[in-house]
Amino acid sequence: MSDPAKPATSMRSLERAIDILEVIDSSHHALRLTDVARQAGLPIPTAQRILGVLEARGRVERDANGYRPGVGLVFGAHAYLTTSPLLNAARPVLQDLAAATGLTASLFKRIDWSRVVLARVSGAAPLRYELPIGERLPLHLGAGKALTAQMPEDELVEFLDQLTGHTYADGSAVSRDDFMAELAGIRSLGYSHARGEREPGMASVAAPVPAPGGGATAAVQVTGTSADVPPDRVPELGAELRRAALAISRRIP
C-alpha cells in the first residue's frame, strides 16, 4: 500500500486521490480521517480536502465511524462489466460451461500479483446469494496457477520472490520447486487443477484465455465440491475448459 518512490507523474493531487481511494477500498471497515491520512502517507488536511471532494462526488461515504466506499463506485464497475470486450466475449461461453458441466463457471483476470473475479455463473443454481465479482484472490492457488503458468520468465521470478511465506488452505507452505514443476505440468497440459487449495472441500479446473496479442491475463474456471469434481473427471473438464478458453479468445474483437 505504501510506495516509497513515486515517479512523480506530474498529477500529484490526482495520484493522491487514487491512493486514498485504494486505501478505503481495501479496508474492510470504516476508516477515520487520521487513519486514511496515515495509511496513504499524507498530511491530514490534505487527506481531508481530497476526501471532501470524493464524498461530494459519491465516491466515499461518511458517518460517525469514519469514511467508507461510496455508492458512486458501482457505476464504474457496471460500465466496465458491460463494455469490456473480454467480458462480453466470455459471458455466453460461461453460461454454456455452467450448463454443460453443472458446475460454477468463473472468469478471472490477473491484476498485479493477484486475480479478480470478473464474472460467475452458477451451475446448479443455489439460492445462496453471493456476489464475489471484484473480489481479489491469490495468484498461486486454483485458477491463479493457470495464469501464473503463462507469465514471462522474468515476471515469474519476481512473483515467486514475493510469494515466500504464502501457504495453502491447510497451512502447508508453498515450495518453490514443487510450484515450478506444477507450472510446467500446467503448460504442457493446457489446464490447471486444484483440490482444496484455497477452500477445503472444493476443487477446480481452469484454463488460460490467450490474449490476442500473446500471453494470457485471463482464465476460465469451473468449481465445485471435491465430490462434484472427481479426479477421473478432470481430464475431460480440462479439455472442455481449453475449448471454452479458446472460444472466448476467438470471440474477442
Add this chain to the structure above:
Amino acid sequence: MSDPAKPATSMRSLERAIDILEVIDSSHHALRLTDVARQAGLPIPTAQRILGVLEARGRVERDANGYRPGVGLVFGAHAYLTTSPLLNAARPVLQDLAAATGLTASLFKRIDWSRVVLARVSGAAPLRYELPIGERLPLHLGAGKALTAQMPEDELVEFLDQLTGHTYADGSAVSRDDFMAELAGIRSLGYSHARGEREPGMASVAAPVPAPGGGATAAVQVTGTSADVPPDRVPELGAELRRAALAISRRIP
C-alpha cells in the same frame, strides 16, 4: 453531463478527473481523446494528462478505438457492496423474499434523479446470466415511484420539472397530475405497484426502506412476469414488501 457553474470546490484537477470518469462510465462504447475532452468540457491536453494517470492506475483502459472503463473500477464496487451497512442488512431479507414469493427480489438506492440496482436475488433461478448491479434506472417507473413518493415536497417539484417528456414503455407520456395522485396512493398504501411500465409484460411491487434518520433513499422490490404477479396477489405482496423493508431498516446499524 455538462455543468455550467461548478462552485469551485478548490480541487479543480480532482473534480475534472471525476468528470472524465463519469463521461467514460456513462458512454456505452470507447471514446477517443477528443470526444472525452469535448464531453467533459476540457482542453485536450488537460484531458490527456488526466487520462494518462487514470490509465496508469487501471481506472480506464485504452486501445485503438479510444478510452473505456478499466478493471480497477471493480474493486471499488466490490468494496462498497461488501461494506455498506444497507446492503449487509438487505441481503438476507432479499433472499427470504425471493424464496417466499418465488419472484426476483431487488434492492435499489436513489442517486440524483435516478435509482441504482444494488442487489438482486432471483427466485426461480434461471440460468440466464444477468448482472444488472450498478445499472441506472428511471425514478418515475416501477420501484422508482416508491422512492419518489418519499421525497420532500420541494425536491419532488424539482424532480417533476425535469421529468417532462419522459414516457412509459408503451410510449404514452407521464401526466403530472396522474403521477402525483399515484404517489399519494403509494404513500397511504405503503407500497407501489407497476405493470409493464418499464418492460412490457413485467410487473413489480415495491416498498421504500425507511432510513434511520427519516426519509427513504432505498427501496425493495419483487419482479416477475405479469402472470407471476396477478392483480389479486398485489396486496399480499405489498404487505410482504412492507415487512421486508422494515426488517432491512431495523437491521441497519
Add this chain to the structure above:
DNA sequence: GAAGGTCTTACCACTGTGTGGAAGGATGGC
C-alpha cells in the same frame, strides 16, 4: 503518392491551485 484532413503527442512559460504547518474547536475519557 501527394495533398488535406483529423486526431494525438510534446513542449513550456505563466499563474492560480493545491499545499501543509500551525492554531483553534469539538469531543470524550478519567
Add this chain to the structure above:
DNA sequence: GCCATCCTTCCACACAGTGGTAAGACCTTC
C-alpha cells in the same frame, strides 16, 4: 475539572497543473 485525541479552519508560499501553440501520427481522398 483536566488532558488526550481527533477534526476543522486559516492562510502565505511555491510549485503543480494549465492550456496555448506547434510538431508529429495516421488516416482518407483524389
